[in-house]
Amino acid sequence: MAAQRTTFGKIQRDRAKREKQELKRQRKAEARAEQEEAATAPAVPVGADAEGELTAVQLLEAVEALHTAFENDEIDFETFEEQKAALMARISV
Secondary structure: OOOOOOOHHHHHHHHHHHHHHHHHHHHHHHHHHHHHHHHHOOOOOOOOOOOOOOOHHHHHHHHHHHHHHHHOOOOOHHHHHHHHHHHHHOOOO
16 A cells, blocks of 8 residues: 655645744844844943043943843843943042
8 A cells, every 4th residue: 555645735834834943043043143242242432542531421321331231131230230330430520
């Protein structure tokens, strides 16, 4: 007795399932790459003057970037507090 052949509908469903899985894999890989890129980005702007001091505008931008990173769950609370304390210590009155 011969084996029953796969129907065209089943082949189409399997093909659609594989395509959906591939798209999901690609989206996850892109999300992982974005997270790694965000994790390696410096929180403090690079544009410091010769003494290593930041201008008021640069400090505000750094604090804003730090808060945004924390709100987007890119950094944990401990890292956020450490970097925030370091930035606040650089503010001169």
